[in-house]
Amino acid sequence: MSFLVHVLKVFSPFYDLTGKGTPSLYKPERKEHFMEDTEIITLLGQREESALHAVTQRYGRLLRHFAGQILPTAQDAEECINDALLDLWNTIPPKQPASVASYAVMLVRRRAVDRVRHLTAKKRGGGVYPVALEELGDCIPDGSTSGEDTDALKEALDSFLAGLSDKDRRIFMGRYFALVPIESLAKSNGVTKNTINIRLSRMRKKLKSCLEERRIFV
Incomplete structure (x- = not known):
């Protein structure tokens, strides 16, 4: 694997996804209707597929932003997000991330980096990455x-x-x-x-x- 790709894949989420100075990537209109991270993690532990729907509902725009910045087409981005959601399902538990958003973004970025390497090999690469x-x-x-x-x-x-x-x-x-x-x-x-x-x-x-x-x- 390229060392440069590895560097980008292991960057810790120092860039606060919800704090001051962060781009407004996700602003739900009815925030009170969205499931909290603790509830999502509990449902994942109970193997309830509704947890994945909750992640998509609350953080879908955020995940599409990151995938879209790396990948050349909306279809590639959606496939990447689906793969990342499967990774989320398979890793929680045992992992217990403090922030579902940060963890999901990390999984999306890793999937997107792998995919863009594959696409670039086919001379289809594009985007900011x-x-x-x-x-x-x-x-x-x-x-x-x-x-x-x-x-x-x-x-x-x-x-x-x-x-x-x-x-x-x-x-x-x-x-x-x-x-x-x-x-x-x-x-x-x-x-x-x-x-x-x-x-x-x-x-x-x-x-x-x-x-x-x-x-x-x-």
């Missing part, structure tokens, strides 16, 4: 991750993100976790596209240094 991958390629070599210690990589990425300012962290995770276009990042932060590009370039260099210090290269 390949561009983001190319940007990270400027500072991280593209090599095999066979035998890579995923926990060590995740720890390094979390440490790198924790060392950024709140603004830089939002920009970096907005670009490489949420896959937000440069233009949108510039507008939401009240700066030019050139400023965003310069900030991202500096942060990619810091990420490279962080990974080099921990010898996370093969």
